[in-house]
Amino acid sequence: MDISHDALVAFSKSWGLFYLIGLMIGVLIYTFRPSNRKKFDRAKQSVLDQDDKPWT
Amino acid sequence: MILTLTEAERQIALGISVAVALGGLVLAAAGTQDTMEVHGWLILVFGAICAIVVIRDLWGPEPPRSRLESYYDEPIKAGIIASMAWAVVAMFVGVWVAALLAFPDLTFDGAWASFGRLRPVHTSGVIFGFGGNALIATSLHVVQRTSRARLPDQLSPWFVLVGYNLFCILAASGYLLGVTQSKEYAEAEWYADIWLVIVWVTYFVLYIRTLARRKEPHIYVANWYFMAFILVVAILHIINNLAVPVSLGHAKSYTIWSGVQDAMVQWWYGHNAVAFFLTAGFLGMLYYYLPIRAQRPIFSYRLSILSFWGITFFYMWAGSHHLHYTALPHWVQTLGMTFSVMLLVPSWASAGNALLTLNGAWHRVRDDATLRFMMVAAVFYGISTFEGSFLAIRPVNSLSHYTDWTVGHVHAGALGWVALITFGSFYTLVPSLWKRDTMYSPALVEWHFWLSLAGTLIYIFAMWNSGIIQGLMWRTYTEEGTLAYSFIDSLRAMYPYYIARTLGGLFFLIGAVIGAYNMWRTIRSAPSSAPVEGDVPLSAATAVARG
Numbered sequence A: 001m002d003i004s005h006d007a008l009v010a011f012s013k014s015w016g017l018f019y020l021i022g023l024m025i026g027v028l029i030y031t032f033r034p035s036n037r038k039k040f041d042r043a044k045q046s047v048l049d050q051d052d053k054p055w056t
Numbered sequence B: 001m002i003l004t005l006t007e008a009e010r011q012i013a014l015g016i017s018v019a020v021a022l023g024g025l026v027l028a029a030a031g032t033q034d035t036m037e038v039h040g041w042l043i044l045v046f047g048a049i050c051a052i053v054v055i056r057d058l059w060g061p062e063p064p065r066s067r068l069e070s071y072y073d074e075p076i077k078a079g080i081i082a083s084m085a086w087a088v089v090a091m092f093v094g095v096w097v098a099a100l101l102a103f104p105d106l107t108f109d110g111a112w113a114s115f116g117r118l119r120p121v122h123t124s125g126v127i128f129g130f131g132g133n134a135l136i137a138t139s140l141h142v143v144q145r146t147s148r149a150r151l152p153d154q155l156s157p158w159f160v161l162v163g164y165n166l167f168c169i170l171a172a173s174g175y176l177l178g179v180t181q182s183k184e185y186a187e188a189e190w191y192a193d194i195w196l197v198i199v200w201v202t203y204f205v206l207y208i209r210t211l212a213r214r215k216e217p218h219i220y221v222a223n224w225y226f227m228a229f230i231l232v233v234a235i236l237h238i239i240n241n242l243a244v245p246v247s248l249g250h251a252k253s254y255t256i257w258s259g260v261q262d263a264m265v266q267w268w269y270g271h272n273a274v275a276f277f278l279t280a281g282f283l284g285m286l287y288y289y290l291p292i293r294a295q296r297p298i299f300s301y302r303l304s305i306l307s308f309w310g311i312t313f314f315y316m317w318a319g320s321h322h323l324h325y326t327a328l329p330h331w332v333q334t335l336g337m338t339f340s341v342m343l344l345v346p347s348w349a350s351a352g353n354a355l356l357t358l359n360g361a362w363h364r365v366r367d368d369a370t371l372r373f374m375m376v377a378a379v380f381y382g383i384s385t386f387e388g389s390f391l392a393i394r395p396v397n398s399l400s401h402y403t404d405w406t407v408g409h410v411h412a413g414a415l416g417w418v419a420l421i422t423f424g425s426f427y428t429l430v431p432s433l434w435k436r437d438t439m440y441s442p443a444l445v446e447w448h449f450w451l452s453l454a455g456t457l458i459y460i461f462a463m464w465n466s467g468i469i470q471g472l473m474w475r476t477y478t479e480e481g482t483l484a485y486s487f488i489d490s491l492r493a494m495y496p497y498y499i500a501r502t503l504g505g506l507f508f509l510i511g512a513v514i515g516a517y518n519m520w521r522t523i524r525s526a527p528s529s530a531p532v533e534g535d536v537p538l539s540a541a542t543a544v545a546r547g
Helices: A005-032 A034-046 B007-030 B036-056 B065-069 B074-102 B115-147 B155-177 B190-212 B221-240 B259-294 B301-315 B319-323 B330-342 B344-358 B362-367 B369-391 B394-400 B404-433 B442-474 B487-524
Strands: B243-245 B253-255
Touching (some): A005 B301, A034 B301, B007 B036, B036 B155, B074 B115, B074 B155, B074 B487, B115 B155, B115 B190, B115 B221, B115 B259, B115 B404, B155 B190, B190 B221, B190 B243, B259 B344, B259 B369, B301 B330, B319 B330, B330 B394, B344 B362, B344 B369, B362 B369, B394 B442, B404 B487, B442 B487
Antiparallel strands (some): B243 B253
16 A cells, blocks of 8 residues: 555644544543542652551 | 572573573674674673672572562662762763863774764763663652552562663673664664663563552552653664664664654654653652652642643654754654644643642752752753753754754753752662661762752853854854854864863762762661661651651
């Protein structure tokens, strides 16, 4: 199959844009989903909790 | 260190060492007509030393079961020592090549000491030797702590660390011998590249296995950055180093990419090496050691997630800004330029997140040089990412490209950001890993800090001046429409700046030597009498919030 330069450019300029916007929407939903708030708060506090032993 | 391995692991370690030594012998035999022979012998000696180290303790007692109740820190300690050793050597070579530009006689008539051979020793030595070892050590520390899980085995972290250093030695020694594939930051030849792939895949698998053992449900954001670093560096390294050797007995190889595609692949690699090796990995350090040292949680966890996805997905497209005004299609240049400018958003989000974390702890920044290292690193991260976006704009690039401005920009990032965040992390790690109350000398940490800062500022101001003068001289025309200055004229104008930059680099080197000495004395000092509980940094400045 021969892909012409123009076809590749058209593909990049359209789908490249769509998938990045799609990714952005996905990331925004993940970040601001209320149900994730507790998880993130815990993560940010838990690194300061230094028991220095693996949990078993 | 061998005694911490189980007996089965020691046998495998011996097997690997012998296999590496035999591999070296094969290379030496195959490459008798080539510089490859030297590398063959070098690998043989390296493998033999590893084998001897393993054999000495091969039949020693089995490590106790209780080891599983603690984190596995031995390879992390070795990684920190290796990192500082590379820092001293490679920064010394950096000062040397800087001096060569002002005083060309400093090659002492040796071909191996010419600028073209020493420079990659400096760049690979600091990026891969110093930075890479620091990343391996800190990533293995962070992943264990944030996952609350011990590394899955004792052998693979050693394989990664020792194997990685073998790659670094092959790379640096090869450059002195004239072995290079002439791709910036990817100069090492095909056999070293194949070895690095094996090591790196093991590293990736080790990281994933540790994460899979985690007891924390959520993977802390620092690990995301380390994962991105490991995964993307693997992809970049493999694709950029696809090459065909002249023969299996020759070090020389030719890349499978040709023409402008080769240039694009190289700078896709080159810029993402900056993005994922020198940025993502070190942001992983920042997001863990800065909160720990400041005893404050990160300002906004959500912001750190948003900037993570921004940085990882924007950087992928920015590489073409290295090829403005070349045969590369114009739209690809524009794409690279646009993404570079967009990158400012997630970059400043990260820098701002770090500085806002310190808001309310400024008295600690004032009193604690270790925290100050991290704070200044975040500031330089902000400065150099702004500068990077700016330089990527095509008309700006027409002035700056091929001048010392680029060199200044790289060093604002490498000295101001990468090295300072590493030193800050090491000063946090060393006392806690070796169970000491504090560093051997807090005063020497202060000296290191101020020498580093002064050295970095002298360096980048010299290069800004020099770069802009160079750029302007190269584009100044006379009324007749001819160039006003010859290249030699611009070279003469650089002379004072080259001396200033050597001096700045020397300051930075002295700081690193002081840091290495201080860490060494800390390691050799008597352990603190009371057992240290936890990883809490114990300097007077941060002891406040313990418990």
